[in-house]
Amino acid sequence: MRIAINGMGRIGRLLFRRLVHYPGIELVAVNDIMPADNLLYLLKYDSLFGPFAGELTLDEGSLVTGDKIVATFQEENPANINWGGWNVDVVLECSGRYTTMAGASEHLKSGARKVLLSTTGSPDIPLLIYGFNQHQLKDNIDIVSPGGCMTNCSTHIIYLLQSIGIESVHFNILHSYTSRQELVDTSHKQFRRGRAAAESIIPVEIDLVHSLERLFPLKDKIGTLSIRVPVTNGALVDVTAQMSMNTTAAEINQLFKNAASSTFREVLAYTEDPLVSADIKGNTHSAIIDGSLTSVVGRQVKLIAWFDNEYGYTSRMIDWLNYWKPILK
Structure with missing residues (x-):
């Protein structure tokens, strides 16, 4: 190729x-x-x-x-x-x-x-997340959006939680600062993006909801927020899901642990080690579920996942190239 x-x-x-x-x-x-x-x-x-x-x-x-x-x-x-x-x-x-x-x-x-x-392209470009719906690729599809790093992480979490039943879900993504932010305070159409990235915790606007609603029948049931933090790499996804039936932290952890050791092992990992963001640099997975932080109150699930926003994401792009190889011979 x-x-x-x-x-x-x-x-x-x-x-x-x-x-x-x-x-x-x-x-x-x-x-x-x-x-x-x-x-x-x-x-x-x-x-x-x-x-x-x-x-x-x-x-x-x-x-x-x-x-x-x-x-x-x-x-x-x-x-x-x-x-x-x-x-x-x-x-x-x-x-x-x-x-x-x-x-x-x-x-x-x-x-x-x-x-x-x-990245996630315009709505007329097929949004195909590797490990979720790449099988929908057809020979006549010549342009593919593999989603962004946050989409790849969130997609697999929603898909697995749906096996229990989701009423609504909110993703709060604590993300390292990026080149779309500024080193010192300056003007920006999104005022917060113009603030010094290494000096503050900065909420920023993202379009993750639109991507996830293209993938799941959860219209008006998904909320997202991205907060940029003063580190150069890595992200933590804080998931709050209102479930449609009772569950336990042990059941949630077992669900993701099983997925990480079988069907989803290329894109999903599971750990109960006390990780910090520096520990996931160079990790190839789109989501590393931190089972030590899972909790349930009533029918509300709190789930934490990590991902390397650069290395994990490029791993999915490489997966796509390998997936295309037999087609392009």
Whole structure:
């Protein structure tokens, strides 16, 4: 499988690191408007995941590591890149700019066979969560949204709790700060996003409800809130679910423990260790259920889950590439 990455932000660069030597996948090109020498620097040195493993150099506009050569482009409009000429099977759209059907289709017009977003796209793009409804992929679907990191975590939790019965559910997601926030106070259309990210606990607006309502028949029964906290990585999901029947903390924990050891083992983990956010850096799961913090009052369940918002999410994107491999032979 031949792939390209459009947009070399946090997710794009982590995908580069994970895919450049990945068996059965050939990363042939990346595109970002930043100068190539700056891109090289950011790929070699990462404040969160450390130095690049191995040598990485820039040679005549291409990134070189071992026997791998990856072309670089600095095109603001990826439609100017001939993906077909590079025989690209899948473009990983990580710029955050081409998330509509029309925008993502520019990659197809340039010759790519498929496009995988790194976020939740517009409603006309199929929302397929790996481990939940990836089987709904059809041959004629060329653009896929795998959801965001919060969607992937929440989806599996809702699905499993539905086996008992949900009347309503609220997700409060304590999330590390991101590049969409500011280092110092400045103007922003969402006033709170303009405050210094490393100095405050900051509630921010998210569209997670719309994504989850596309996946589950729970219209007006889902609430979400994201609170950014001054850490560089990781997230904690605080779930409050009103159940339709009586249950116990032991029953809830057993439900998730069983799922994590069988059908959902690739996307879900279960632990009762006293974790903190630093402990989940580099974890590949979309949700790590913390059974030590599960509680039930009446029919109200309190459930806590962790996830690495970068490494866990890129793991699902890689799962999608592997899922597509037989189709694209």
